[in-house]
Amino acid sequence: MAAPDYIALAQPGIRALRAYDPGLDLVALRRAASGAGLVELGSNENSHGPSPAARAAILDTLHALHRYPDPAGGDLKRALAARHGVDPSALVLGNGSHELLMLMAQVFAGPGRDVVASQFGFAVYAIAAQAAGARLVQAPARPVGDAMPRGHDLAAIRAAVGPGTALVYLANPNNPTGTWFDTAALADFLASLPPDVLVVVDEAYLEYATDPTLASAIPLLARFPHLAVTRTFSKGYGLAGLRVGYLVAAPALVAVLERVRESFNVNGPGLAACEAALGDPAHLDWVRRQNAAEREALADALAARGLAVAPSQTNFLLVDFGRDAGPVEAGLVARGVVPRPMGGYGLPTCLRLTVGVRDENRRLLQALDEVLA
Numbered sequence: 001m002a003a004p005d006y007i008a009l010a011q012p013g014i015r016a017l018r019a020y021d022p023g024l025d026l027v028a029l030r031r032a033a034s035g036a037g038l039v040e041l042g043s044n045e046n047s048h049g050p051s052p053a054a055r056a057a058i059l060d061t062l063h064a065l066h067r068y069p070d071p072a073g074g075d076l077k078r079a080l081a082a083r084h085g086v087d088p089s090a091l092v093l094g095n096g097s098h099e100l101l102m103l104m105a106q107v108f109a110g111p112g113r114d115v116v117a118s119q120f121g122f123a124v125y126a127i128a129a130q131a132a133g134a135r136l137v138q139a140p141a142r143p144v145g146d147a148m149p150r151g152h153d154l155a156a157i158r159a160a161v162g163p164g165t166a167l168v169y170l171a172n173p174n175n176p177t178g179t180w181f182d183t184a185a186l187a188d189f190l191a192s193l194p195p196d197v198l199v200v201v202d203e204a205y206l207e208y209a210t211d212p213t214l215a216s217a218i219p220l221l222a223r224f225p226h227l228a229v230t231r232t233f234s235k236g237y238g239l240a241g242l243r244v245g246y247l248v249a250a251p252a253l254v255a256v257l258e259r260v261r262e263s264f265n266v267n268g269p270g271l272a273a274c275e276a277a278l279g280d281p282a283h284l285d286w287v288r289r290q291n292a293a294e295r296e297a298l299a300d301a302l303a304a305r306g307l308a309v310a311p312s313q314t315n316f317l318l319v320d321f322g323r324d325a326g327p328v329e330a331g332l333v334a335r336g337v338v339p340r341p342m343g344g345y346g347l348p349t350c351l352r353l354t355v356g357v358r359d360e361n362r363r364l365l366q367a368l369d370e371v372l373a
Helices: 026-036 052-064 074-084 096-108 123-131 154-160 183-191 218-222 251-258 268-278 281-304 326-334 358-372
Strands: 091-094 114-118 135-139 165-171 198-202 227-232 245-249 316-320 350-354
Touching: 052 268, 074 091, 074 245, 074 268, 091 096, 091 251, 096 123, 096 165, 096 198, 096 227, 096 245, 096 251, 114 123, 114 154, 123 135, 123 165, 135 154, 154 165, 154 183, 183 198, 183 218, 218 227, 218 245, 245 251, 268 281, 281 316, 281 358, 326 350, 326 358
Parallel strands: 114 135, 114 165, 165 198, 198 227
Antiparallel strands: 091 245, 227 245, 316 350
16 A cells, blocks of 8 residues: 655645754764763753752652653642742643743644744744744844844834734744843833734743843733743753743633643653752852853853854853854864754854853863864
């Protein structure tokens, strides 16, 4: 029997969709590096690791791996509600914030509707729109010479909103540029929109922010019921391997998402570890301070080498080499340093570099000097 044409059988929005690209094959690179060790700076992981309390909580769950996790994630929701000053009914948990970004488009966008996002925004926004069968409208980003090069232009994003717009995705700070906009500007943007245009503010990297003008959008929920905020434990909390995220929004919006949220979508060790991590704010503060110091030092070192480095409030830097960055990437990988290529984002002259610990950054700079020479 001949195999059917599976692409033709797929829904229209899926047929032209390209899967999310996670970057280089790190498993293969680790094996090839053997005992030499890789400097893995391509995935924006927390180089300092999670709270010891989170590690202990994971161990405490191992005796119950044969049991399903709490389908509601009640304890973690209550801890998050206390942290953010919201009711637990305003929270929905996800398998990372990725799942929740996809879920918003699945539920609230679709054929005949538009999804607005910025040029050089997180790749998942476009995937979410296309998978839902919606049309993606991409607003131009800020110019390269701007104080926030390639960052979100809220005025351009507002101009892209039209009668068919169902959903707007914003990232603050933004991946892959590292740029940001202040909370007052966000409030003005939200006030300018029709109430039936939902806005998702992706705050995956907010735990790393040190600029006092950049605060969470969660307090704005009381004024703007068309706002939803996504967060993750993968970055600042150092729990990427457990895949836990959450969304904060009006309880009525959350109730609609819950209709299609996958049951048991957050695992037991993840629930326990994230609750424990929330109970250790000192570790998060330490991570933030360490990252900020290394981010500044690395940005200065790269700029001293004549490279264009975008301002960042994250744990990574977007570096423009002014020429095809492919040979630079290949040279770094050959020396055991793994960056993230940006060609898929339309930035072929750029690499994204995670801010590592001091020794990792030293190895990066040493390898980079060899490649650029």
